[in-house]
Amino acid sequence: MALHLYNTLSRQKEPFVPLNPPYVGLYVCGPTVYGEPHLGHARAAVTFDVLFRYLRFLGYRVRYVRNITDVGHLEGDADEGEDKILKKARLEKLEPIEVAQRYTALYHQAMDALNVLRPSIEPTATGHIPQQIAMIERILERGYAYVVNGSVYLDVERYRQDFPYGILSGRQVEELLAGSRELEGQAEKRHPYDFALWKRAEPSHLMQWDSPWGRGYPGWHIECSAMSIHYLGVPFDIHGGGLDLVFPHHEAEITQAHACFGPEAQNQARFWVHNNLVTIQGQKMSKSLGNFITLQEVFSGKHPKLSRPHAPMALRFLFLQAHYRSTVDFSEEALMAAHRAYLRLMTAYERLLEVRPGSYSTWAVAPWREKVFAALDDDLNTAAALALFFEQVDFILRLRRQEAFLTPDDLALFQQTWREVLQDILGLLPVLQVERSKWNQTLNLLLALRRQARLEKNFALADLIRDRLQEMGVRLLDFPDETLWEWAE
Numbered sequence: 001m002a003l004h005l006y007n008t009l010s011r012q013k014e015p016f017v018p019l020n021p022p023y024v025g026l027y028v029c030g031p032t033v034y035g036e037p038h039l040g041h042a043r044a045a046v047t048f049d050v051l052f053r054y055l056r057f058l059g060y061r062v063r064y065v066r067n068i069t070d071v072g073h074l075e076g077d078a079d080e081g082e083d084k085i086l087k088k089a090r091l092e093k094l095e096p097i098e099v100a101q102r103y104t105a106l107y108h109q110a111m112d113a114l115n116v117l118r119p120s121i122e123p124t125a126t127g128h129i130p131q132q133i134a135m136i137e138r139i140l141e142r143g144y145a146y147v148v149n150g151s152v153y154l155d156v157e158r159y160r161q162d163f164p165y166g167i168l169s170g171r172q173v174e175e176l177l178a179g180s181r182e183l184e185g186q187a188e189k190r191h192p193y194d195f196a197l198w199k200r201a202e203p204s205h206l207m208q209w210d211s212p213w214g215r216g217y218p219g220w221h222i223e224c225s226a227m228s229i230h231y232l233g234v235p236f237d238i239h240g241g242g243l244d245l246v247f248p249h250h251e252a253e254i255t256q257a258h259a260c261f262g263p264e265a266q267n268q269a270r271f272w273v274h275n276n277l278v279t280i281q282g283q284k285m286s287k288s289l290g291n292f293i294t295l296q297e298v299f300s301g302k303h304p305k306l307s308r309p310h311a312p313m314a315l316r317f318l319f320l321q322a323h324y325r326s327t328v329d330f331s332e333e334a335l336m337a338a339h340r341a342y343l344r345l346m347t348a349y350e351r352l353l354e355v356r357p358g359s360y361s362t363w364a365v366a367p368w369r370e371k372v373f374a375a376l377d378d379d380l381n382t383a384a385a386l387a388l389f390f391e392q393v394d395f396i397l398r399l400r401r402q403e404a405f406l407t408p409d410d411l412a413l414f415q416q417t418w419r420e421v422l423q424d425i426l427g428l429l430p431v432l433q434v435e436r437s438k439w440n441q442t443l444n445l446l447l448a449l450r451r452q453a454r455l456e457k458n459f460a461l462a463d464l465i466r467d468r469l470q471e472m473g474v475r476l477l478d479f480p481d482e483t484l485w486e487w488a489e
């Protein structure tokens with residue numbers, strides 16, 4: 001089996017074959033840096049971090065481009081409302097670039113905590129104005145856009161004469177018409193579903209650039225087409241993002257690519273990959289519902305829905321336990337369960353590293369390893385891969401107890417698979433060294449006290465220690481010669 005990815009364009013899983021092996025071009029829509037990073041940012045970043053890590057593991061040379069949107073993203077996601085960064089700057093009395101840099105730094109901090117690797121290139125929209133203008137000029141030359149009062153709009157009706165529109169989202173223009181509202185600035189458009197490539201700026205507008213159409217600023221959609229194509233060519237291998245970006249953002253990107261480069265653009269990217277969203281107790285996360293949770297609030301525990309701080313690895317594990325195309329329902333209970341599962345798995349991994357090889361094997365490692373990679377190859381099914389590791393936790397205990405055996409080669413392959421998949425591909429950090437050593441010392445002290453109590457036939461005290469540890473999520477395993485412990489499920 002080779003890696004298969006679900007392609008939103010074809011609505012099916014397809015074998016992943018790069019256009020120019022061993023190179024792979026991957027573009028993912030990054031954050032609009034006007035507010036603190038939240039659970040939705042983390043889900044997208046972890047999803048594509050695993051894809052990036054796995055492609056590299058498979059031997060590809062990946063150029064991973066993830067942008068920073070620091071201009072042009074309007075409140076309504078379409079051509080309506082105020083620019084999100086400008087609004088924040090106005091409210092906080094800051095320069096727009098101060099807003100962008102502050103929230104970019106907070107985003108990086110949170111992603112580092114989640115062990116999300118930095119992309120190869122992280123371009124900003126404001127740093128690529130000439131590329132965007134060049135693309136818009138070419139779209140105008142080819143007749144797929146028009147200029148009104150210093151703004152440029154993509155002409156969807158004209159485009160539809162030559163290309164199918166709506167191929168990614170499956171939306172029909174007729175549906176769009178029915179859903180469109182009368183909005184400010186819409187009067188300039190020939191059709192309500194045309195969208196802005198460039199917007200004219202009022203003299204008071206804080207972010208504006210010279211262009212062939214006067215002073216203004218780029219539309220949100222053109223940024224991603226221009227930056228992805230500038231660094232990866234067209235078409236490139238994989239374009240990713242959250243499911244909420246399929247329409248209008250990604251549909252507009254495909255339209256722009258065809259309008260600029262013709263049919264050779266081939267949908268801008270060969271694969272369009274989308275991660276599903278995070279819900280909060282079954283509801284969509286939104287500021288208006290009061291269930292909006294930032295990553296800093298998760299890590300610090302300072303949120304009405306949280307009672308204590310949570311480790312970034314618990315959140316990463318919560319996401320990995322689901323398939324990336326399923327929703328993840330966030331709650332403190334789910335997060336704590338994910339943390340216990342993560343600790344249980346990593347403790348088993350540490351115990352595996354202490355196992356000594358035997359002279360024969362009582363179990364075949366290679367077929368199990370194949371199943372693990374088959375799960376990852378099956379559209380990055382991290383949930384199925386993790387389940388295969390959990391199935392081996394008891395086996396590791398038996399290896400450690402010398403009730404089961406692996407030859408040196410089998411043991412090495414088993415240990416290698418745990419390291420490669422858990423650490424290198426899924427990006428799980430080992431339990432913190434400091435945390436572990438303090439915890440181990442305390443636990444060993446309790447186990448020694450319990451052993452002493454049993455020797456003195458004080459079984460009430462021995463049971464008390466066992467029961468209280470059980471409440472803390474630690475299960476004791478008594479053997480005639482020693483007591484081991486593990487994280488309970």
Ligand SMILES: [Zn+2]
Pocket residue numbers: 028029030224249
């Ligand atoms: Zn984008």
